[in-house]
Amino acid sequence: MYPSTLHRVSILGSGVIGTSIALALRRAGVLVSLSDRDEDVVAKAELMGAGEPLRPGDPPADVVVIATPPSTVVRVLLDAQDRGLGTVYTDVASTKARIVAEAELAGCDMSTYVPGxxxxxxxxxxPFAARADLFAGRPWALCPHLATPPGHLHLVxxxxxxxxxxxxxLPAAAHDRIAAAVSHAPHLVxxxxxxxxxxADETVLSLVGKGLQDATRIATGDPALWCDILQQNAGAVAKVLESVVRELDDAVLALRTMDRAAVAALADLLARGNQGRDRIVESWPARRVEKTAART
Amino acid sequence: MYPSTLHRVSILGSGVIGTSIALALRRAGVLVSLSDRDEDVVAKAELMGAGEPLRPGDPPADVVVIATPPSTVVRVLLDAQDRGLGTVYTDVASTKARIVAEAELAGCDMSTYVPGxxxxxxxxxxPFAARADLFAGRPWALCPHLATPPGHLHLVxxxxxxxxxxxxxLPAAAHDRIAAAVSHAPHLVxxxxxxxxxxADETVLSLVGKGLQDATRIATGDPALWCDILQQNAGAVAKVLESVVRELDDAVLALRTMDRAAVAALADLLARGNQGRDRIVESWPARRVEKTAART
Known part of the structure; x- marks a missing residue:
């Protein structure tokens, strides 16, 4: 159990992410209050042992976590700050810069909001898909405003x-540029x-190997939620996709023409693919992820 | 141990695939002879317990497995058949139609060759990367010639x-079309x-999650070998890539314009991505692969 000075946390939005955070906090002995626009979802999260429903008159939380879809974060934040639900507020949305800009425009108190x-x-x-260890060893971006007191960042x-x-x-703009490269564009690819x-028919499916299984795993996820995420980070995602398309266009040219220079470019793409993959794998040892190669 | 009537198998090419086959056969008590153009590689495979070096005068094998790169298979097959190394011959190359056509042209005995x-x-x-269980539960395509006696197919x-x-x-042409979709094109993507x-710099790498790890895992692999594979199946691979590029071009348009119809197309792509992923996952229960969702 982590020796936490956090006493009470409120989770607004009790989906898989909100409930997973709640479970991790409960495991550490933190008091957790849950809410959701759907009361059944709160009841399910409660059944998971994620905490108790947030009630009017509950004392303010140390941290309020907004775990709702990106396009709803500002509205939920403004309302939560109006109601004085906590000392510090954070969110878990996959995009940051547009939410920060809209929160400023909407008049949110940026000194108590630490985007995450x-x-x-x-x-x-x-909530039933939630796991207390969902975040173990994973990076968690925090993009504090210049106005944020260090103590507030520390709490989150x-x-x-x-x-x-x-x-x-890291800054919100840098987060979004990186999230486009490591998450949003790969999702669309x-x-x-x-x-x-x-x-696909049964004959095609009969030859599916682990390579395709892994390469397509992130293609799941709610289309409506992902459309929301992608639109919030449209420019950065488009830029990464354009680069991927350029590479694939060149590969098609090589395969269609078998021209010597084009085939050399194909070999170069494969080599740069190796290098990029090496960088991606190297980024993980600190997080204790198995580096031994799995099978294709 | 599998009750095998196979007595002796020769493996030509003692890389990771050839040696893995050898290890699986040895585990079942089959006698295995190994060869490679590089004697050090054979010595390493022998150290792994994969068998003994193939010697002149060895009795013919029941099956000769050609585990060399695609562009060398026909030459190795012709030579092995000339030397009478076995009753039946098979290979493990990732492409089939061009190898079959070239083997016919080169005068190989197609009645004793079962492409695999x-x-x-x-x-x-x-050889040191070989594993006896590398093929456990995986599909293994066999593309017998019309002239192949059933007994030969049965041995392989x-x-x-x-x-x-x-x-x-399945037929060689069908294999190649499917391999382009499930393996070759995904490799290039x-x-x-x-x-x-x-x-990528450290800041970018600090935010890499499991999603990108999985999506890029198959980007490893020897560029020269993969260039060989891709050129052998160029037309089919180009066709799949062109379809992927069309999808990504439409996605870029949606993200750049935020036009209502384009955004609807983006949502449609995400939904079809879900459906395709469901098909891919459904294809696996027979192979006892864990269907429970891993984390992104």
Whole structure:
């Protein structure tokens, strides 16, 4: 159990992410209050042992976690601050810059809001898919405003640590550029790859190996939620996709023409693919992820 | 131990695939002779317990497995048949139609050649990366010529079963079209995605999650070997890539314009990505692969 000075946390939005955070906090002995626009969802999260329903008159929480879809965060934050639900507020949305800009425009108190984004998730949704160890060893971006007192950032970083994750502090714009590269664009690439199998027959499926299984795993996830995320980070995602398309266009040219220079470019793409993959794998030892190669 | 009627198998090419087959056969008590153009590689495979070096004067094998790169298979097959190394010959190359056509042209005996392709592999290469269970539960395509006697197909199917894999008999052209979709094109897509990280800085890498790890895993693999594979199946791979590029071009348009119809198309791509992924996952229960969702 992590020695936490957090006493009480409120979770607004009791889906898979909110409930997983709640479970990790409960495991560390933190008091957790839950809410959701759907009371049944709160009841399910409560059944999971994630905490108790948030009630009017509850004392303010040390941290209020907003775990609702990106396009709803500002509205929920403004309302929560109006009601004085906590000392510090954070969120878990996959995009940051637009939410921060809209929160400023909407008149949110930026000194008590520490935008966040845990780099973990599940294909399954809802409180029953929650796991206390969902964030163990994973990065968790925090993008504090210049007006944020260090003590407030510290409180949210403590929540991140209780969840077993590693806080990474960086500006919102940098977060979004990186999230486009490491998460949002790969999601669309996996979707484009998977879409070709929507009508696949049994013969095709009989030859599916672990390689395709892994390459398409992130193509799951609620389309409405992902449309929301992608629109919130549209420019950065488009830029990464354009680069991927350029590479694939060149590969098609090489395969169609078998021209010597084009084939050399194909070999170069494969080599740069190796290098990029090496960098991605190297980024993980600190998080104790098995580096031994799995099978294709 | 599988009750095998196979007595002796020769493996030509003692890399990770050839040696893994050898280990699976040895485990079942089959005698295995090993060869490779590099004697050190044979010595390493022998150290792994994969068998003994193939010697002139050895009795003919029941099955000769050619586990060399695609562009060398016909030459190795012709030579092995000339030397009378076995009763039946098979290979493990990732492409089939061009090899079959070239083998016919080169005058190979097509009645004793059963083209094969195990749908498994490792990112690591060489005999020390071999594993006896590499093929357990995986599909293994067999593309027999019309002239192949059923008994010959049966011998190779038995070898496949001893390796723990599931033989899938289909025409070479169908194999290549499917391999382009489930393996070759996804390899290039993963390479294109990974290539963007070849020069990634520590801040970018600090936010890498399991999603990107999985999506790029197949971007490893020897560029020269993969160039060989891709060129052998160029037309089919190009066709799949063109379809992926079309999807991504539409996604970029949606993100750049935020036009209502384009955004609807984006939501549709995400939904079809879900459907395709469902098909891919459904294809696996027979192979006892864990269906419970891993984390993103």
């Amino acid at each position: 984004h845990p780099m973990a998730g599940r294909e399954l949704s809802g 970083a403590e929540l991140v640590a209780v969840c077993g994750a590693e806080p990474e502090v 996996a979707a484009a790859l998977s879409a070709g199998f929507a009508g | 392709h195990p749908m498994a592999g490792r990112e690591l290469s060489g 199917a038995e070898l496949v079963a001893v390796c723990g894999a599931e033989p899938e008999v 993963a390479a294109a995605l990974s290539a963007g990280f070849a020069g």
